[in-house]
Amino acid sequence: MTPAAGAATRLFEVETRDPRTRARTGILRLPHGEVKTPVFMPVGTQATVKTVSNRELEEAGAQIILSNTYHLYLRPGENLIREAGGLHKFMGWKRPMLTDSGGFQIFSLSTLTKIRDEGVEFRSHLDGSRHLLKPEDVIRVQLSLGSDVIMPLDECVKHPAETAYIEKSVALTTEWAKRCKLTWARFRDEGTTPGSLLFAIVQGGCVPELRKRSAEELVPLDFPGYAIGGLSVGEPSELMYSTLEATVQHLPEEKPRYLMGVGLPNDLFEAVSRGVDMFDCVVPTRNGRNATVFTPDGKLNLRGASFAKDWRPIDENCPCYACRNHTRAYLRHLFNSEEYLAGRLASLHNITFFIQLLEFMRRAIEENRFSEFRAAFQARYNRPGAQSE
């Protein structure tokens, strides 16, 4: 019986709809467990969410994490992880996992990248070695990783870009999605997919007609979920929101939607209110390592002199280990002393903050008070003087 065969085993079910926005709650059933949406997925680039342990991720409420195929393909390599029994066993993570296709990193990290119909040729950012990854390869690699959700190879166009270029890129992304789906189906028929679900990725830059075209080309292929790629790549916020609007309306209501690489609290509200269900972003860990922590009152940079004798936790209502046990003054000392524990505690706090924020949104939608929750959160988070970009 495939996941879509009966109501009890439906891959994704919308549970509650907000009457005033397109926000919704749902449940996504994956091989390693259920995920309640909307959900924030911490990013574990190299088979580890930087600085934190799996136990801490579980305690922070992480239902699903993301890992990067490009990095793992290069190091430690597909074969080693397959021998380990898949990425879950390799890294000791028991809950669901999503992997990207590697496309984004190929374009942003590697050098001498050449895009052809056949696939992408690039040189490793680690050792300069030359690689060619075809759509078929990225599916095979991700199936070796054994992720719950896998992604097709796509081209993530930079902003700004020529419309003609974006148009060509959308066509290529659709073509690659078809090839990825064929490959995935072949592995499934051979019984060698570990239940991995292949989502599609809608591209189209910030051109509404191309977003529509990309969606309309991909939706008939009946992927179990749809990701929105190519946003948060340098475009202004308002353009991101309007492009998101122009994309989501062409996606099927009954399937999960995943906005890739987004984002900051205000972006998350905008996207949830437009019907997005899944998010990932490196902000909690990257900012955490740089001493920036998120609170309901905006961001704080813990290196600041004002925290030298601040005996409060980062956020007195936060349940994370850092907030239950340590003061801002202590964290400032750790950052100023370049201690490992500094970035670790700040990352853990930020991960908890983002996971909780989506949980709070979910509960507010369920209780028919999403707009009120959003207004109250944003009034405090964005109040004059707060750092909330």
Added chain:
Amino acid sequence: MTPAAGAATRLFEVETRDPRTRARTGILRLPHGEVKTPVFMPVGTQATVKTVSNRELEEAGAQIILSNTYHLYLRPGENLIREAGGLHKFMGWKRPMLTDSGGFQIFSLSTLTKIRDEGVEFRSHLDGSRHLLKPEDVIRVQLSLGSDVIMPLDECVKHPAETAYIEKSVALTTEWAKRCKLTWARFRDEGTTPGSLLFAIVQGGCVPELRKRSAEELVPLDFPGYAIGGLSVGEPSELMYSTLEATVQHLPEEKPRYLMGVGLPNDLFEAVSRGVDMFDCVVPTRNGRNATVFTPDGKLNLRGASFAKDWRPIDENCPCYACRNHTRAYLRHLFNSEEYLAGRLASLHNITFFIQLLEFMRRAIEENRFSEFRAAFQARYNRPGAQSE
């Protein structure tokens, strides 16, 4: 009632004596709790045991940790920690704590150090600022930190050194110890010591007569405990052991003995068998961050290619989080990827290993099988081919 007033509140009690060596078990009663000896104290130089959390230290069985007065005096500073309510509150550590005097770091880290009868003048290794610390100052600073056990200012002589120099240095260390004790007593009489106990430090290089002299000058001053300083500073192992032997025999049986900055597993057996009760060393964390982990079969460097597909934990009998959840192959990947989690997991394992090793020794002494335990451990740890230096 002072700690020494009655049997029930004795600061230190020897509980079991090994009939074949001078090894012993005991209990040390400190303001923040009891410490069972022999004991290994992880080092938290800058108010954090590098990479690990307090919760992890507790789970690893850490009964007491050490922090460095020199580092904390320079950053974040005595006043800030006093305002925080002491070092325990500042760093959120609830169990006993020992602080060194800062002398060792002044001689090893700071520049332009000048030793005078008055005290030590030096420049900060952080910003070059000029400081003068007198014996009285290091007591005041440590009382601000509120440590359970504090140390007097001493001079730790490098090896090798001229006997005449060591002789002068022993006299200075005795003189400073007297001044420290007077200062400590004054604060105690004012009621401002938070119950901190002042140990003495025996010096004397590797010259048995000078060790004897140092001990004989300090013992009549009736300190509640005696530390052995100036070892593990470059002298050969055998010389360290014979010097230790020549020192311990002049120390009172009924008081705790602390061998500063030692050491590696073989050293720990040598010292415990000579009657030492307390140890601290940076090896578990420093080596851990450099991918070296300790096991009953010797040390492993986890970067090694032989671990690429080693699906075993570091040590299958180790109860630490790293060994219960992760493989050597995964740890190798983390080290090769320069991930924070790598040093963190390896440090946690090593801390657990050293704490457990002393616990195992303690239990073996209690069960009258210390020599057998030692022989079995060392046969395996030092077997040909093992890395056990």
